Amino acid sequence: MSKQYVIIGGGVSAVHAAKAIRDQDQAATILLFTEEYSLPYNRIKLSKDLYSDLGSEKVLIKKQKFYHDNQINVRTNIKIEKIDTDHQTIVTASKEQVTYDKLLICTGATNRKLPVEGVNLSGVYSIRNMQEANDCKAYLQDKKHVVVIGGGVQGLETACSFYKADKMVSMIELDSHLMSRQLDEKTSLLMKKKVEDAGIHLYLNIGINSILGNEQVEAVQLQDGRIIPCDAVVYSIGIIPNTEIVEGTKINTNRGIIVNDYLETSEKHVFAAGDVSEWNGKVEGLWGRAMDQGKIAGINMAGTPTPYEPTIPVTIFNAFDLSLFSIGMVNENQYDKSIACESSNECYTRVFIKNNKMVGVISLEGVAASTPYLSAIKQGVSLEGINLEQCSISDLMKEVKDRLKNC
Numbered sequence: 277m278s279k280q281y282v283i284i285g286g287g288v289s290a291v292h293a294a295k296a297i298r299d300q301d302q303a304a305t306i307l308l309f310t311e312e313y314s315l316p317y318n319r320i321k322l323s324k325d326l327y328s329d330l331g332s333e334k335v336l337i338k339k340q341k342f343y344h345d346n347q348i349n350v351r352t353n354i355k356i357e358k359i360d361t362d363h364q365t366i367v368t369a370s371k372e373q374v375t376y377d378k379l380l381i382c383t384g385a386t387n388r389k390l391p392v393e394g395v396n397l398s399g400v401y402s403i404r405n406m407q408e409a410n411d412c413k414a415y416l417q418d419k420k421h422v423v424v425i426g427g428g429v430q431g432l433e434t435a436c437s438f439y440k441a442d443k444m445v446s447m448i449e450l451d452s453h454l455m456s457r458q459l460d461e462k463t464s465l466l467m468k469k470k471v472e473d474a475g476i477h478l479y480l481n482i483g484i485n486s487i488l489g490n491e492q493v494e495a496v497q498l499q500d501g502r503i504i505p506c507d508a509v510v511y512s513i514g515i516i517p518n519t520e521i522v523e524g525t526k527i528n529t530n531r532g533i534i535v536n537d538y539l540e541t542s543e544k545h546v547f548a549a550g551d552v553s554e555w556n557g558k559v560e561g562l563w564g565r566a567m568d569q570g571k572i573a574g575i576n577m578a579g580t581p582t583p584y585e586p587t588i589p590v591t592i593f594n595a596f597d598l599s600l601f602s603i604g605m606v607n608e609n610q611y612d613k614s615i616a617c618e619s620s621n622e623c624y625t626r627v628f629i630k631n632n633k634m635v636g637v638i639s640l641e642g643v644a645a646s647t648p649y650l651s652a653i654k655q656g657v658s659l660e661g662i663n664l665e666q667c668s669i670s671d672l673m674k675e676v677k678d679r680l681k682n683c
C-alpha cells in the first residue's frame with residue numbers, strides 16, 4: 277500500500293522536502309498543509325523587494341504546475357493544531373484528522389517581539405509573512421517617516437525598500453556595527469557611510485526605551501532619552517521557532533525541535549526541518565539551510581538514510597548602492613590569518629584562513645565573483661606551499677583556481 281507523507285508548514289524547507297519525497301517514492305501521497313493563503317513563496321523578498329508586487333507568481337518558490345506535476349497536494353489556509361504521535365495523526369483547526377506514515381514539521385519561526393512598552397500600538401510591524409508585509413505597506417501608504425529597528429541583513433534590506441519607496445527612514449541598531457555577523461569593521465563602516473549618504477538617520481550602539489503614541493505610533497524613545505518622531509516602526513530582532521505545535525507530545529524541544537543528524541525528532545516517524553528545528557544545538561534561521569534540511573529530511577523520510585551536513589552560509593547583499601558577499605566563517609576571533617586587498621574604498625576583498633584552508637571571505641567584488649571563493653571554502657582546498665605572508669589575493673585565487681581543477 278502506498279505511504280502517506282504529511283508536511284506541516286509551507287516554507288522553503290517544506291517544498292524541498294516534498295520534492296525529495298516524490299523523487300524517492302513515486303507512489304506516495306504527499307500532503308502539505310500551510311496556514312497561509314498563498315502557495316509557498318520566497319520569504320526573503322518581503323524585505324528585499326517589499327514594494328514589488330508580492331502577489332506576483334515570481335514571488336512563489338514553485339508555480340502551481342510544479343505541485344501538479346509532482347502530485348504534491350498543497351492545502352492552503354489550514355492551520356494544524358495538534359499532533360498525536362501515538363495514533364500517527366494530525367488535527368486541523370477545523371478538527372479534521374489526517375493520518376500519516378511519516379510526518380515532517382516545517383512550521384518555521386515567528387519574529388521575536390520587541391520587549392518594550394508601546395509595541396502593540398498600531399503602526400508597529402515586524403514582517404514575517406505576506407499578510408504582514410501587505411498590512412505594513414497599506415498603513416504607510418499616506419505616511420512618511422519609518423523607524424527601522426535592527427541593523428542586520430533583514431533590517432537593512434527593509435530600510436532600503438522604504439528608502440526606494442520615497443519614505444523618510446531612521447534606523448536603530450543595538451550593536452556598534454551594521455551586519456556585524458557577516459561583515460568586518462571595514463565593510464561595516466562602508467555600509468554605514470552608504471546608508472547615511474542615502475539620507476537615512478542612523479543610530480548605532482543604542483537600544484530603544486519605548487514606542488510612544490496614543491493609539492498609533494507617534495515616536496520612538498531611545499535609551500538615552502532622545503525622541504525620534506515617526507509614523508511607523510518596523511523591527512526585526514531575531515526569531516523564535518514555532519514549536520507550540522508539539523506541546524503535549526513527547527517530541528523533545530529546547531529552543532527549537534531537537535533533531536538528530538537524520539533530522540528525526542525524538543518520536544518515531546516524525547522529522548523536523550528549517551527554522552523550527554534545532555540541530556547540533558543550533559537554530560539556523562537561514563534560507564539556504566532550511567532548503568537543505570528540507571531536502572535531507574525528505575530523503576530520510578522516504579529513502580536511504582543520509583546525514584545532514586550544513587552547507588557554507590552565504591550572504592549576498594545588494595542595497596544602498598553596495599553589492600557584496602560574505603561567505604563562511606568571518607568571525608574576527610576564529611581565524612589564523614586574513615589577507616585583505618583594496619585598491620579603493622569600494623574595491624575590497626578579505627579572505628579568512630584557518631589551518632591552511634580558506635574558511636571565509638568578505639568582498640565587494642560583486643556576486644558574480646563569489647563562485648571560486650565558495651568552491652575553495654566548500655572543498656577545503658589546501659593552501660600549503662603558498663607564501664601567505666607575501667601573496668596578493670589575485671595571486672592566491674589564481675593558485676586556488678588551479679588547485680580546484682585538480683580536486
Ligand SMILES: Cc1cc2nc3c(=O)[nH]c(=O)nc-3n(C[C@H](O)[C@H](O)[C@H](O)COP(=O)(O)OP(=O)(O)OC[C@H]3O[C@@H](n4cnc5c(N)ncnc54)[C@H](O)[C@@H]3O)c2cc1C
Nearest residue numbers: 285286287288289311355356383384550551561562563566
Ligand atoms: C523578511 C525576511 C527576510 C529574510 N532574509 C533572509 C536572507 O537574506 N538570508 C537568509 O538566509 N534568510 C533570510 N530570512 C530567513 C528565511 O526566510 C528563513 O530561514 C526561511 O524562510 C525558513 O524556512 P522554513 O521553511 O523553515 O520556514 P518558514 O519560511 O517560516 O515557513 C513556515 C511556514 O509554516 C507555516 N506554519 C506555521 N505553523 C503552522 C501550522 N501549525 N499549520 C500550518 N502552517 C503553519 C507558516 O505560516 C509558514 O508559512 C529572511 C526572513 C524574512 C522574514
